[in-house]
Amino acid sequence: MTYESIQLSIEDGVATLTLNRPDKLNSFTQAMHLEVRDALARVQSDKSVRVMVLTGAGRGFCAGQDLSDRAVEPGSPGVDLGASVEQFYAPLVLTLRSLPMPVICAVNGVAAGAGANLALACDIVLAAKSASFIEAFCKLGLIPDTGGTWHLPRMIGMARATGLAMLGEKLSAEKAEEWGLIWRAVADEELMPEAMKMARHFATAPTKGLAFTKKALQASYANTLPQQLQLEADMMRELGYSHDYREGVAAFMAKRPAEFKGE
Known part of the structure; x- marks a missing residue:
């Protein structure tokens, strides 16, 4: 596929996916969804890739859905937004969550x-200090989709999640870091150098x-403590036979840098 909007x-083991509709603040169209889906499939199938960085071109990271791509007028029949979520946004979130590698998001605006x-x-999530997060759905009579109603209360608690979702107020990157919504807010000029340093x-x-860590942390939302302890045992059993565990121990004992293969 030839990409026009990404x-x-x-x-060197780093996949960088850039949303590239800067004149539209990288908002999503159906065509852009299909390109992102193809790119993520390529990343997942490329055995050389061990980390992915997601960012946006221009002055914004992503303004969400491009409303002109499914414009409606008062009195018109409307559109099936549930179909849009099921076909595009939900699979996108599930794919990102299931990628067998760390995914770093560099929010540039x-x-x-x-x-x-x-x-x-x-x-x-790393964000430039000039960046901001806005749950703008309430201004259109909608709910936070793309996993918003699931992630927000788990990350920052119900009170803050409700305020963001129902008021649609802008949350600065520094406040997002303070609340625990993102990992770190950095100076604008340091965003991509910091993201690429982490990616390397x-x-x-x-x-x-790392992929197992990602899966275990996600599973903890639904598991009881006994279930999570069993999951940890199962994962540790498999990882104990991995090349990287043996290499990590050998490097530690020999006081040398480890040379991990990611397997």
């Missing part, structure tokens, strides 16, 4: 609506162990 580069919740579906670290890290 960019994808893969180099406004992240609004589905764009805000797309960022929250990633594993580690993950590209040489024990990828299988």
Whole structure:
């Protein structure tokens, strides 16, 4: 597939996916969804990729849905927004959550609506200090989709989640860090250098162990403590036979840097 609204580069184990409709604040159209879906399939199938960075081109990260792509007028029949969620936004979130590698989101500007919740579906979120998060759905008579109603209360508690969802107020990157919504807010000029520094670290890290960590943390939302303890035992049993565990122990004993293969 030739991409028109995104960019994808893969180099030294790092896949960088850039939303590339800067004149529209990287808002989603159906065509953009299909391109992102194709890019994520390529990332998932490329065994050389050990970390992915998601970011946006221009002055915004993602303004959510491009409303002109499904414009409606008062009195018109409307559109089936549930179908849009089922066909595009839900699979996008589930794919990001299930990628067997760390996913870093570098929020370079406004992240609004589905764009805000797309960022929250990633594993580690870095944001420029000038960036902001807006759950803008309430201003259109909608609910926070793209996993927003699931992620927000778990990340920042019900009171703050309700306020963001029902008021649609802008949340600064620094406040988002203070609330625990994102990992870190950094100076604008440091965003991509910091994101790529982290990506290069993950590209040489024990990828299988990180993928299992990701799965275990996600499973903890639904599991009881006994179930989670059993999951930990099962995962540790498998990881104990991995190359990277043996290499990590050998490197520690020999006091040398480990050379992980991600397996």
